[in-house]
Amino acid sequence: MLENREGQKVPQVVFNTRVDNEWVQLTTDDLFKGKNVILFALPGAFTPTCSSTHLPRYNELAPVFKSQGIDDIICLSVNDPFVMDAWAGDQNAENITMLPDGNGDFSRGMGMLVNKADLGFGDRSWRYSMLVRDGVVEKMFIEPDVPGDPFEVSDADTMLNYLAPDAAAPKRVTLIGKPGCSHCTRAKNALKAQGMKFEEITVGSHGISLATLNAISGRGTTPQIFIEGEHIGGADELEAWLSQQA
Incomplete structure (x- = not known):
């Protein structure tokens, strides 16, 4: 059962990341404390929907989100930091913070870790997005719990419509x-x-x-x-x- 954690604090975990070819450990507080953050999570880097739509549209709308008081936009996946860095470069995702949840600790704490062994993926994050203010989840958009990889509500436009329904998105x-x-x-x-x-x-x-x-x-x-x-x-x-x- 996928868990909606609106009104709750995000899990306290440590993320192992790479910055300038060096290992850097980031805590939950580093990422969320005192900030307005949008996080969207997806099953895997370089996968079709994630690469063609989910990540690119958040990257495209980032300036609009920031004009509405959003400090950071985070893309989370249960992948290692090398894969996430390579994907960011491939996508030219300069407006997005790529967050590797390599062990699935954050996804597990969010109640969003699912098993995709049938695809050879192992444990991965379910697809969702959320607005987090000072470490507390204000709003979550969780994809329906149906077979496959639904992509109906965690998209950037749905989040923007919640945050600022009158905001004008840039033309494509x-x-x-x-x-x-x-x-x-x-x-x-x-x-x-x-x-x-x-x-x-x-x-x-x-x-x-x-x-x-x-x-x-x-x-x-x-x-x-x-x-x-x-x-x-x-x-x-x-x-x-x-x-x-x-």
Whole structure:
């Protein structure tokens, strides 16, 4: 039975972490005392849902959370610190504190340690998120106790809606470009000038080809920009779209 610990203190444990290639022990108080913290826990680093959605969206919304008084956003998994550090680098998760719960002590204390031996994972954390103020759990979003790996309520947008329902989330921007493209550089500079972060996809990498670009956008030239799923077009169209938002 998964345990909701709203109104209770988080477990007192010691985390073995790595900082600048040195072992550093962090206590629960180091992480939570006197702070407003969002923690989201997931089954494993480099796993599909965790890598494609759960972690990236918290990283993307971190500036919005911090504008609402959140001091830190922690991603916890029952993995060792080397794996968590490698995953953070792979994800460019510069806004997230990666917390390895290697022995599962924190997850066990939260009532969230589950056995995934059927997948060869052993003991792992159930997927959940929580808002912790000065070491006390204010709110938990626990995924339903059903088979598999549900992902319905522990996402960043649900947490933001609880914390600040009127807060505006940044628009999701994707730019598809290629090396040496001057128009791509112009488009990126235009987005940066507006303070808009963007995902960059490079033609020729990870199986993305000009044929793929044409299939997605109906065009074979770069860049092609999408904002909130809407195809804006190239650099000229982007600049026109940005001028309309001013």
